[in-house]
Amino acid sequence: MIFAVITFPGSNCDRDCHDAIGRVLGYTARSVFHKERALGSCDAVVIPGGFSYGDYLRAGALAKLSPIMDDICRFADSGGLVIGICNGFQILCEAGLLPGALIRNQSLRFISRMVTLTVETNRSAFTSAYMTGQRIQIPIAHGEGCYVAEPSVVEQLEREGRVLFRYSGTIRGDEPDGNPNGSINSIAAIVNARGNVLGMMPHPERVCDPLLGGTDGQGVFLSMVSYRSRSRQESAPMAPSSADDS
Amino acid sequence: MKAKVLVTYKPGVLDPQGQTICEFLRNRGESRVCDVRIGKLVEFELEDMPREKAERMLDDIGHTLLANPVIETYEVVLP
Structure with a gap:
């Protein structure tokens, strides 16, 4: 299983993702710089956290126009797994691969x-390694993580079971219901309609190695691996998105 | 030629910065301030070109880059 980890100028969790996927979980992580035009052959794409382009204009606003984004959109359109973490979530929303936006x-x-999250459903490519209703601990680190969308969009996300994680910590000061950032319905992670593109504000890569205080984040990556191996068995291998691996 | 694009939050989108400034002003006694919304002003220096052409170009820049249509609107201001 090969994960392509994208690096934008200002990404700062790309190495953490690399380490979690490679050293801790034993899969292959391959770095792809944002100026590349092709992902090369890979089974999944990780858009890591950080401050792409210094968050200038809006978080993710400039990164969405980077050269690699066209091939990421093609990869997603063909059913490939894409996960955007923190700034990656912001970039996926800006690029229109996920609905809504993340504000201050x-x-x-x-x-x-x-933060404590509830796994809303394990019937997804990103949460099958958890149990529905399971409460897990994953850190957040963001200034712009308040998820907003049109009421009709939120209603649709809820109806279609596309909210995968919800903030559900205990009440703490000015953060009612453990919702740290004011996200509508305490939404921490959503998927697109097809279920192959995930955006989440919490950082699963930071809780994969037990040395770092927890392993609750492993399930996200392990779910992706098992989804990919199931889909491989069921159908012909997914074609590399465009150009070769050179 | 000079031009401006104003980017503002759509009505209904939470603007905690604006709310904080509004509250601050009201706490200082400016009770006539009812609401404050924060936006962005982007100033452009352009090569001379027909007005309509500049308007089209800035409109394009406005919706592809400067404003996120989910939460923001923009307005092109030409002299």
């Missing part, structure tokens, strides 16, 4: 701490 945290503060 309601508190106007940058929040860096562990």
